[in-house]
Amino acid sequence: MIKIVEGEFVSKFNEKIEFDNLIKAVSLGYIAVFSKENNRIKEGYLFISENKIIGVYIKDDKEYFGDVEKFKEFYKNLKGNILIEVYKYNKDKMNLMKWLYPQIFKVKEEKAKQEKKKEEERKKRKVKLKLGKLISEEKEFEKFLGEGYYLIHICKEIKDSFEQGYLIFKNKSLVGAIYENNFGIIFKENAKNYIDNLIRDSGSRVKIFKLSEEEFNKIFDLYPDAKLEIVEIREEAEEELKETFEELSREELLKKLGIKEPDEEWVEQIIEDIFRPTSEELVELQNQIREDIYNYLMSNENIEKAIVDVKVDWDKEYIIDINVQVSPKKILGFIKKDIPIDKIKYDINNKVRNIVSTGKIRINAKIV
Structure with missing residues (x-):
């Protein structure tokens, strides 16, 4: 059940006013709209900051959250006895409401604004x-x-x-x-x-x-x-090689070059020996990744604390397991700003890929 944190009463209206004027009634607070039709009470709330809608709650045939267009429809269709009350909030009370009922403040913008925003994003x-x-x-x-x-x-x-x-x-x-x-x-x-x-x-x-x-x-x-790094063989050099060896079989070619016929196991072992890092190199890489991730996280002004655990193994390729825990900064007990965990994981992946271009990266990140 939603219980609105009461603000300081500002004014009231006993009839509908223009919607654009309604949202100008308070700079920080909420507007409560009540209607009684057929012995049934309908309620709607608009939460306002700097004369902009930041939250919506409607209690009609069912509950609606964050839908501006639904509120406009609700307001337009109100009949019977109507009461509009305007209340003022301070920042602490508004933050408390956001913390208690975040679903109210996930505002769905009007379709026209959504399209405009989408077009602006395309241009950016x-x-x-x-x-x-x-x-x-x-x-x-x-x-x-x-x-x-x-x-x-x-x-x-x-x-x-x-x-x-x-x-x-x-x-x-x-x-x-x-x-x-x-x-x-x-x-x-x-x-x-x-x-x-x-x-x-x-x-x-x-x-x-x-x-x-x-x-x-x-x-x-x-x-x-x-541009990708690509080694190109000059056409004339390729043609020269072709002319030199086109008449030779594989066995004759290997014999001519003094090369012993290798088997697949031998080739794979040679490749593995060449690319396998030493245990010291794995530890050094592990420390480098941990340090880079920690510095990145602590450069975020909204993060109070970060714990980073990194494990680097080798099994024919690098296998990197990363576990991250971040604690957000708080003001007066409220989280200063939400931390976008998907972006954190995305940035960490890119930072690791700048150090190790191939291999498996597994990232587990959470807010505590």
């Missing part, structure tokens, strides 16, 4: 590319690649969030990658990892574009960090 996106000529729109894009330049655009939008990625191809070879979401933009191998997951997401859309050479070069002029 950092990655803006001339996409070229659209060839097709499907996830199996590899079959459309050929000689020339291609741009694959992958995107997903849910409510106020978005993800998008760009894969840039030259002659069927991937040469660049860009990934962006609400939190920022990343490039190269890290970007490709996110894009691979985005392509597999059932809610994403994939478009294939053919680029001119000018459009292709323009992408790397704008985003030089997007």
